[in-house]
């Protein structure tokens with residue numbers, strides 16, 4: 441029986457019959473050195489062809505000076521390099537975005553493909569357990585492509601047949617540290633292929649100042665901060681309900697105030713009314729003038745205000761029935777946004793049982809029936825466990841700011857969110873670095889996105905209240 445095995449594997453294969461001392465050792469046929477050399481040379485050529493095919497620009501940048509130096513001498517090669525560097529530097533200083541788009545990121549991707557990912561690929565795959573060693577042969581996932589954006593490397597990988605996304609999601613730490621990144625996130629590119637996102641630096645590490653107040657009166661989506669990829673973070677509050685979960689000091693206030701700030705022109709145009717429930721009397725009391733008489737602090741006042749919102753909702757539902765199925769804000773029927781700071785004070789931690797029942801029932805009614813008639817809820821919560829807020833699943837949109845425990849991430853963003861890289865429990869507790877930072881899931885994609893809300897200072901809130909009063 442002949443079995444072809446690479447390397448020295450065969451030498452260590454020994455088999456014995458179960459009850460005799462007969463030992464079988466396979467014969468080892470040594471491959472002549474020149475055959476091995478030919479195989480290595482063929483692999484090298486194939487690798488080079490693949491490299492040129494995948495990175496034509498970067499390959500040309502390296503190959504052209506070498507070719508000129510070969511044919512016309514090293515001085516000519518040096519001149520070509522100097523001219524190319526000068527042209528690139530000029531292009532970069534004159535029009536940086538187009539330079540980065542067409543040359544900068546591609547050159548960086550080429551460099552990182554070779555130096556970071558190709559170089560360490562085998563070791564990281566084997567040590568993390570994503571590669572397999574079967575019958576003397578290494579089976580490794582295929583490194584397809586590296587693309588660089590302003591803040592991260594996006595690595596496309598072809599999984600081994602039979603691997604699942606979970607196999608990769610379970611090893612994000614190994615991958616991040618193996619390739620020298622702070623973290624890693626995984627998403628599906630297409631069947632059998634994944635995108636691994638390795639941030640090179642944190643674009644959300646510095647606090648953002650309050651967003652400018654929009655010029656147009658609109659009920660949203662409201663720009664409340666920025667996403668990790670540099671795009672604005674747009675939050676929809678009209679036609680949905682939003683739950684913001686975060687430990688104490690996570691920056692829930694910045695999400696609430698940035699939203700109110702974005703709606704300010706609509707408040708002034710009577711298209712939006714903001715009703716505030718402030719059981720802690722710390723957060724919303726600061727901009728009390730913005731809410732007029734629709735501000736409640738004690739549990740009894742909060743229950744009354746919530747029931748008033750339910751009454752508005754039911755009156756509209758009676759009027760709209762059979763006439764319209766969605767709400768368009770008008771001064772007669774403005775969009776009502778009920779903002780609740782620390783909703784658990786009114787539900788789980790409320791000692792008066794009848795108040796607790798009234799509040800929970802009103803919140804459940806608003807969150808199940810308010811969307812279509814223009815009544816929305818934006819609630820903040822420190823502890824997202826079900827026994828603290830049993831109606832948390834009635835909020836279609838959820839934001840996970842810094843959380844204390846890893847299990848809380850999936851409670852907020854849904855199953856598997858943490859495995860896919862929503863590390864809300866790793867957000868820094870230092871306010872400068874981590875307050876207002878969080879993860880969201882957009883409707884169009886199951887992948888969590890890292891975001892940071894802009895910080896609305898006390899002075900900004902005061903100016904907002906004065907603007908509305910004027």
Ligand SMILES: Nc1ncnc2c1ncn2[C@@H]1O[C@H](COP(=O)(O)OP(=O)(O)OP(=O)(O)O)[C@@H](O)[C@H]1O
Nearest residue numbers: 647688689690691692693694871875876893894895
């Ligand atoms: N977006 C932000 N960017 C930078 N710093 C922020 C941001 N939001 C809040 N901070 C800072 O973090 C501190 C805590 O924020 P905030 O009070 O909003 O947290 P919180 O989640 O509402 O906490 P709590 O539940 O205890 O009220 C603030 O005093 C402020 O200095």
